[in-house]
Amino acid sequence: MQVSRLLQMTYILLEKGTVTAPELAERFEVSVRTVYRDVEALSQAGIPVYTSQGKGGGISLTDRFVLNKSLLTDKEQDEILFALQSLSAVRLPDLGEAFSKLSSLFRKNSTSWIEVDFSPWGTGDKQKELYTLLKQAILEQRVISFTYLGAAGEHNSRKAVPVKLLFKDRAWYVEAYSFERGALRTFKITRMSNVQLLEGEGTGLLEFQQVRTASAGTSDEEIKVNESPRIRLVLNIEPAGAYRIVDEFKEEEILKLEDGSFQLISDMPSGEWLVQYLLSYGDILEVMEPESLRLEMKARTAKMAQKYSG
Incomplete structure (x- = not known):
């Protein structure tokens, strides 16, 4: 994230000339101390940035400085833009602006080659x-x-x-x-x-x-x-559960049967969480072993059915 912020800061200084540390702190939602650390990082990277005191003072670049995009090859420019697109997965609002500005600076079309969104449906x-x-x-x-x-x-x-x-x-x-x-x-x-x-x-x-x-x-x-003892499970799952077991179990734990259903053999930690997890499969899952867990599932489903018996 600091690399993205440094690039944006350089662009802002090029565009506006002189900017105060509090203005940059508010813009990036960081502390003033962090802004000055970024200024030091830019200076160490060879960017001629300096600070001035008094009225009209602030953080500036030397008048003759131009960000030379030729320092980066076409491939490197693409990799920077693609990385910013991938980072949009966390839905941070400043990344889109950074991507837009760098696209303009590099004179590259905004090719949306990837879209990753880890947020649940309906989040706002x-x-x-x-x-x-x-x-x-x-x-x-x-x-x-x-x-x-x-x-x-x-x-x-x-x-x-x-x-x-x-x-x-x-x-x-x-x-x-x-x-x-x-x-x-x-x-x-x-x-x-x-x-x-x-x-x-x-x-x-x-x-x-x-x-x-x-x-x-x-x-x-x-x-x-993690502290719960592990138990050996044998589960039968109907074909409708194929999409889940592929995501949630190892390939070597899955055996496809002749009728299209699946048998799973896996070691898993015991406890209430395991019962709730197995119940999340609904009626497409049947616990075959161990017998104690099979009886527990039978009792739980009977209790659930009782709630709807009226």
């Missing part, structure tokens, strides 16, 4: 705003507060310092230092609500710096799953 501006807020918290190492929906349906107030965004198993997560746990934890973004960026929250940040590289970011649910 609210989720985009959350990504922007989390990005700011990560870049500035700021504390956030939020309400988190736990696996058992309970709502808990949490404080944390976000470290990075993760996309795993078709969902977005944020890895963050949790003050309640005193360690890095992973939170599913769709379970977070009332997210706020706190002002003047320095308490615990030193502790965060000490443990951030020594602790793995693991969700409470993931800890429970």
Whole structure:
């Protein structure tokens, strides 16, 4: 993200001449200190950028400087543009503008060769705003507060310092230092609500710096799953479930039967999560082994049927 910001900053300085650090900080939603770090990075990269004090002062480029696009080959220019297109998967609003400006600078047509969107259907501006807020918290190492929906349906107030965004198993997560746990934890973004960026929250940040590289970011649910004993499953799944089992199981665990159905043999962690996962297949799945899990599924489905018996 810093490379994209540096390119945009250079373009803005070329276009406007002199810009103040607070203006750039507001534009990129970072701190003034981060802007000055970017200025230093540009200078180290050979861009003749300088700062001036007093009225009319700010950050500028030397008058005779021109961003020489010939420093990049056609292939390198294409790779930069393609990378920006791929990054649009996180739906950050500034990437489209950066892509447009660089396309113009390189004099290249806007060829939309790829489109990746990891966001769920129906998500809108609210989720985009959350990504922007989390990005700011990560870049500035700021504390956030939020309400988190736990696996058992309970709502808990949490404080944390976000470290990075993760996309795993078709969902977005944020890895963050949790003050309640005193360690890095992973939170599913769709379970977070009332997210706020706190002002003047320095308490615990030193502790965060000490443990951030020594602790793995693991969700409470993931800890429970990983610590659960594994059991050998034998499942029969009807042909209608083919699209799911290909996505969710290894090829060597899948056996296609003569009637077009599938038999799956897999080792999976036991627990409530496993029952809920198997129930998500509905009536196209039948547990063959172990017998204890087969009986549990029978009891659960009977209880479900009872709710609709009236």
